[in-house]
Amino acid sequence: MSIYDTLNKEQKEACFCTEGPLLILAGAGSGKTRVLTHRIAYLIAEKGVNPYNVLAITFTNKAAGEMRERVDDLVGYGSESIWVSTFHSMCVRILRRHIDLLGYDTNFTIYDSDDQKTLVREVCKKLNIDTKVYKERAIISAISSAKNEMVTVTKMKKQAEGDFSRKRIADAYEEYEKQLKANNALDFDDLLFRTVELFKFNQDVLEYYQNRFLYIMVDEYQDTNSVQFELIRLLADKNRNLCVVGDDDQSIYKFRGANIKNILDFEKVYEDATVIKLERNYRSTKTILNAANAVISNNYGRKDKTLWTDNDEGEKIRLRSFDNAYEEAEFVVDDIVTVQEAGEYGYKDSAILYRTNAQSRQFEERFVNRGIPYKIVGGVNFYSRKEVKDILAYLKTIDNGRDDLAVRRIINVPRRGIGLTSINRVTNYATAKEMSFYEALRVVDLIPDIGRGVGKLESFTALIEKLKSVQEEMGLLDFVRFVVDETGYMEALALEGTEEAKGRMENVEELITKAADFEEGKAATGEPASLSDFLEEVALVADIDSLDETMDYVVLMTLHSAKGLEFPNVYLTGMEDGVFPSYMTLMDEDKSGIEEERRLAYVGITRAEERLTLTYAKKRMVNGETRYSKMSMFLKELPMDLLDSGRHFEKSKPEKENTYFQAKQTFKQKAFNATPLRNFGSASEESDGLEYGEGDRVRHRKYGDGIVKNLVRGGRDYEVTVEFDRVGQKKMFAGFAGLVKI
Numbered sequence: 046m047s048i049y050d051t052l053n054k055e056q057k058e059a060c061f062c063t064e065g066p067l068l069i070l071a072g073a074g075s076g077k078t079r080v081l082t083h084r085i086a087y088l089i090a091e092k093g094v095n096p097y098n099v100l101a102i103t104f105t106n107k108a109a110g111e112m113r114e115r116v117d118d119l120v121g122y123g124s125e126s127i128w129v130s131t132f133h134s135m136c137v138r139i140l141r142r143h144i145d146l147l148g149y150d151t152n153f154t155i156y157d158s159d160d161q162k163t164l165v166r167e168v169c170k171k172l173n174i175d176t177k178v179y180k181e182r183a184i185i186s187a188i189s190s191a192k193n194e195m196v197t198v199t200k201m202k203k204q205a206e207g208d209f210s211r212k213r214i215a216d217a218y219e220e221y222e223k224q225l226k227a228n229n230a231l232d233f234d235d236l237l238f239r240t241v242e243l244f245k246f247n248q249d250v251l252e253y254y255q256n257r258f259l260y261i262m263v264d265e266y267q268d269t270n271s272v273q274f275e276l277i278r279l280l281a282d283k284n285r286n287l288c289v290v291g292d293d294d295q296s297i298y299k300f301r302g303a304n305i306k307n308i309l310d311f312e313k314v315y316e317d318a319t320v321i322k323l324e325r326n327y328r329s330t331k332t333i334l335n336a337a338n339a340v341i342s343n344n345y346g347r348k349d350k351t352l353w354t355d356n357d358e359g360e361k362i363r364l365r366s367f368d369n370a371y372e373e374a375e376f377v378v379d380d381i382v383t384v385q386e387a388g389e390y391g392y393k394d395s396a397i398l399y400r401t402n403a404q405s406r407q408f409e410e411r412f413v414n415r416g417i418p419y420k421i422v423g424g425v426n427f428y429s430r431k432e433v434k435d436i437l438a439y440l441k442t443i444d445n446g447r448d449d450l451a452v453r454r455i456i457n458v459p460r461r462g463i464g465l466t467s468i469n470r471v472t473n474y475a476t477a478k479e480m481s482f483y484e485a486l487r488v489v490d491l492i493p494d495i496g497r498g499v500g501k502l503e504s505f506t507a508l509i510e511k512l513k514s515v516q517e518e519m520g521l522l523d524f525v526r527f528v529v530d531e532t533g534y535m536e537a538l539a540l541e542g543t544e545e546a547k548g549r550m551e552n553v554e555e556l557i558t559k560a561a562d563f564e565e566g567k568a569a570t571g572e573p574a575s576l577s578d579f580l581e582e583v584a585l586v587a588d589i590d591s592l593d594e595t596m597d598y599v600v601l602m603t604l605h606s607a608k609g610l611e612f613p614n615v616y617l618t619g620m621e622d623g624v625f626p627s628y629m630t631l632m633d634e635d636k637s638g639i640e641e642e643r644r645l646a647y648v649g650i651t652r653a654e655e656r657l658t659l660t661y662a663k664k665r666m667v668n669g670e671t672r673y674s675k676m677s678m679f680l681k682e683l684p685m686d687l688l689d690s691g692r693h694f695e696k697s698k699p700e701k702e703n704t705y706f707q708a709k710q711t712f713k714q715k716a717f718n719a720t721p722l723r724n725f726g727s728a729s730e731e732s733d734g735l736e737y738g739e740g741d742r743v744r745h746r747k748y749g750d751g752i753v754k755n756l757v758r759g760g761r762d763y764e765v766t767v768e769f770d771r772v773g774q775k776k777m778f779a780g781f782a783g784l785v786k787i
């Protein structure tokens with residue numbers, strides 16, 4: 046039996062159609078991603094294509110990793126030489142090699158949205174732009190849209206002629222670009238835009254990549270934007286072996302410039318394109334699929350598609366209403382526990398989906414109280430936390446002294462008595478002399494009015510220089526540790542002694558663990574782990590990438606993050622008009638907003654394999670205000686015969702009330718007993734939350750086996766000391782360590 050026998054007729058056709066442009070247009074769960082994987086395998090194993098000549102683009106780094114693994118399973122060799130990556134990672138890789146052609150250093154820094162905000166604030170200050178009139182967020186989004194549409198500063202200025210407020214935005218864009226360049230930094234949108242520029246103005250570089258990428262594949266094509274399309278078009282121009290897969294019904298990133306036209310017009314751009322439709326869904330029960338089809342059929346202007354499945358009818362979809370968000374969360378968490386205890390679905394089989402990140406809190410609190418392992422994807426991204434950004438700013442300063450934002454961020458963190466006046470003087474001097482902030486610091490004694498601050502500034506520079514000088518001699522992990530110690534960062538947190546400071550220390554530890562992982566990963570491929578590479582990886586990890594299927598935890602995330610994923614048991618929560626669809630889209634005259642929300646509902650419903658629960662609350666706090674809402678219009682679009690809406694009527698019966706009351710009591714009892722460990726999976730329901738004790742042998746995913754020497758209870762967690770067989774003694778927080786008794 047060959048590996049392709051597991052594909053149906055249309056899937057096989059798509060898999061074997063390797064030459065020329067190909068559009069695979071198909072609904073959710075029809076095996077698009079699976080076909081891509083098999084197609085790569087086919088190219089390599091059957092057509093003898095060198096893996097080096099294959100480029101596959103996925104939506105997340107995690108999906109890229111999975112695709113590579115699957116190809117490896119299928120073919121058994123070569124998967125490491127395929128370029129499987131997100132658009133952003135691909136562009137970083139290309140720019141690191143060639144961006145000097147555009148006048149940047151190849152060790153450029155990547156700015157995230159926080160850095161962008163800081164920069165825009167500075168730009169507004171410099172240009173005297175009133176941020177009450179021109180909101181920072183609006184400026185950022187105008188710049189971002191411009192870049193996604195490949196509108197340069199010059200072009201925007203031209204477009205803005207005669208329009209004062211657009212001209213102000215264009216001015217801001219210009220200054221923003223100037224500062225980015227001066228900082229040798231790129232924002233996320235630049236990664237794509239600059240790569241397109243690189244290709245457009247350097248024919249030989251473009252040709253090099255055209256000759257390399259003989260076969261190009263793009264997953265989740267419906268969410269590509271103009272600049273991404275241009276990039277693909279340029280790369281595929283010579284060989285035209287371009288295969289894109291997508292579902293116009295799942296286009297949900299319009300707010301990030303995704304252009305649904307890219308998929309709808311594919312056949313116009315590539316007139317000779319083969320189009321293959323996949324109509325059989327392998328993921329969901331008939332009931333779930335029918336519900337999804339019913340909802341999406343309310344959208345206009347879709348490509349006609351029918352999706353069917355041979356799977357079972359399955360359970361009815363449960364619809365539940367609640368008086369408030371508190372009860373909603375209680376029900377969902379309770380239900381997850383019930384099916385887990387009944388042995389029906391493990392924690393990791395259950396996913397809670399919602400429209401906005403803020404909705405996670407209610408669920409999170411209940412999970413913490415009851416000691417149930419869970420993981421929030423999104424929300425406050427680990428890498429957006431202050432302490433993590435601080436340490437990264439140190440590393441950036443060491444790696445690329447030209448990143449002024451990074452240097453200014455940590456010059457007085459921890460406190461060194463360097464005041465704003467001194468910092469401003471250095472900034473002014475740097476601007477006047479057209480040098481970077483750090484360069485100015487290195488010649489600080491030349492700054493005329495610097496005054497008494499000079500000594501402190503000099504010792505800061507001395508510290509950085511010292512760190513730079515030892516960097517070469519140390520491995521990445523040791524170096525990051527050294528930075529954390531030498532800068533006094535951890536010590537300052539330890540001195541604070543608060544719960545919050547302790548949480549921050551844990552996050553710094555987690556960053557160190559990340560460095561260890563990174564070093565190990567590189568070691569496995571025989572490459573050195575450089576600081577620049579590490580910073581690059583960190584800059585690009587989307588939160589979804591941290592999802593680890595081997596861990597048994599409930600996953601919580603927004604509908605946007607859930608794209609491409611599947612779970613046996615799914616809860617779609619907050620199904621209220623004003624929440625989902627969002628208030629903004631409801632108010633809008635233009636119905637395209639509602640249609641986009643409806644596609645999001647379609648994405649949500651089609652994540653479920655077997656069991657789907659839809660919930661809504663009549664009352665909920667939104668932005669600090671109590672809001673009363675009606676059930677979502679999308680719920681009304683569901684055929685009644687697919688729904689089981691029974692139980693919420695029962696709920697008003699006194700008997701049921703009692704059960705509720707009792708259940709609440711038990712929760713309280715448990716909450717009192719449980720140790721609120723963090724959401725890293727090692728929490729259990731026992732009062733101490735740990736399955737090992739002193740003297741036990743345990744296993745750590747990085748350090749291997751060892752023996753527990755000591756366990757000290759801290760405020761939120763245990764500090765465990767383990768003597769590892771391989772690496773000696775290590776101290777760690779239980780909630781992070783993921784130690785398993787052996």
Ligand SMILES: Nc1ncnc2c1ncn2[C@@H]1O[C@H](COP(=O)(O)OP(=O)(O)OP(=O)(O)O)[C@@H](O)[C@H]1O
Nearest residue numbers: 051052053072073074075076077078079327328609
């Ligand atoms: N021919 C097949 N035989 C058995 N299982 C299949 C087949 N094709 C796809 N599947 C399974 O169906 C599920 C959905 O497949 P996949 O994720 O590739 O769909 P998709 O079209 O990419 O979905 P989405 O639109 O959500 O991204 C997966 O679990 C996959 O393994």
Ligand SMILES: [Mg+2]
Nearest residue numbers: 077078079609
């Ligand atoms: Mg997919």
